Amino acid sequence: MAESRTIGVFGAGWVGLVTGGCFAELGHEVIVRDVMQDRIEALHAGQLPFHEANLPEVLERNRDRIRYTLDPHDLADTDALFICVQTPPTYSGDADLSFVWSALDDLPRAERRQVLVMKSTVPVGTGEKVRAALEGRGLTNLGYVSNPEFLAEGSAVRDFLNPDRIVIGAFADEDGAAVEALYGGLEAPVVRTDVASAEMIKLAANAFLMTRISFINEIANVCEAVGADVVEVARGVGLDHRLGPHFLRAGIGYGGSCFPKDSLALKQLASNSGYHFQLLAAVIEVNELQKRRVVQKLQKHLGKLRGKKIALLGLAFKAGTDDMREAPSLVLASRLLAEGAEVRAWDPVARPGELMKGAVLSDSVADAVRDADAAVIVTEWDELRGLATQEVRDSMARPLIIDGRNLLDPAETRAAGFAYEGIGRPSSPFESLPETAEPETKVSG
Ligand code: UGA
Secondary structure, rough: OOOOEEEEOOOOOOHHHHHHHHHHHHHEEEEEOOOHHHHHHHHHHOOOOOOOHHHHHHHOOOHHHEEEEHHHHHHOOOEEEEOOOOOOOOOOOOOOOHHHHHHHHOOOOEEEEEEEEOOOOOOOHHHHHHHHHHHHHOOOOEEEEEEEEEEEEEEEHHHHOOOEEEEEOOOOHHHHHHHHHOOOOOOOEEEOOOOOHHHHHHHHHHHHHHHHHHHHHHHHHHHHOOOOOHHHHHHHHHHOOOOOOOOOOOOOOOOOOOOHHHHHHHHHHHHHHHHOOOHHHHHHHHHHHHHHHHOOOOEEEOOOOOOOOOEEOOOOOOOOOOOOOHHHHHHHHHHHHHHEEEEEEEEOOOOHHHHHOOEEEEEOOHHHHHOOOOOEEEOHHHHOOOOHHHHHHHHOOOOOEEEEEOOHHHHHHHHOOOEOOOOOOOOOOOOOOOOOOOOOOOOOO
């Protein structure tokens, strides 16, 4: 267990509440500050502004150690101040740091040395700029540490409490040590480094994960052309210990609040410094194209999509969350509507509202697929694993399933009477390309 300290958290969003809750779980006193009055009031009433597994329990269990406030002065007497505010992309693709700067404007003046800890994902060089700004304001008793978060939605509490590593980049050793001590009790390698490298570790890790996804998606596209099955290929490739099995699930492209924004920010950061990050540019482009490939698959089976009824099953950017930010479902729905198709959409938790104007929301899978010309699996919800039933087949106008997540077993789905297409899997056992003819050998003499 770590020695108990007092921690201030700027931002009662997803990162701030997970960070605050988990530090309280480690035995610290936590004060979370946000500028939104209704959010603070809701938190006082025990209501969370989003869904995240295990977080309500963590916050409830540590209720006595967590306070919520609108007043930044309540954070004056803390040992560490964590910045956990959003850094959305601007029109240029750079990260918008205005929330970070306004949190810094609100920093309380403390009597003793504090450490300011950046959890938000920021461009490399931000720490240096913040340090200069703090010095300019005479806040010389405030250390600066970059301590990026590696939390995935749906498993954030587990990721915080069982991290693969803890990255701590500091200008002064004592500040790095103070932040490391806050994590006492967790078993994980600690990477103590400089601030710029810590900032880059976060961006590089996300970029590498996206590279793996776009890579396997391109392998999937080639698999389709040559009659191989990408699920088998990923299994065989992932067993190489140098490569590993993670993030090799081919599908409909990555989305979410982090990957698309962070890839743009890193690409932009590189080009602002005069470097064209070609590989990352390709990763992003492959992802954009991947989201649209389902449309071609539908056209292959249905011809023109005008007037066709398409059921989109799953709207969240991945299973286990109601988050639709940068979700492939949004691109797909708008492409299908532009082709003149009728779009029915279903998700167990995500509610698109204005985001999916023109699509009809269905309350159940059965409702969405009734009379449909095709059902498209967009999010890998467990509820969809049993989609290929006789009931569904009978209720559809055409029993066609496009499986954007390779969730179903192709053979079983076909045996149940459906036409089935996954991503990177032979569309039917007989549809691989004909073999290239051997060149005729000339008989000499
Ligand atoms: C991601 C990272 O996994 C976290 O480590 C990181 O801290 C976080 O971004 C962040 O920067 O804050 P998250 O966006 O919640 O977390 O979701 P992931 O589980 O990583 O999935 C991202 C996207 O990739 C999803 O659309 C998912 O469907 C897709 N994906 C993932 C694939 O298409 N194939 C895979 O094999 C894995």
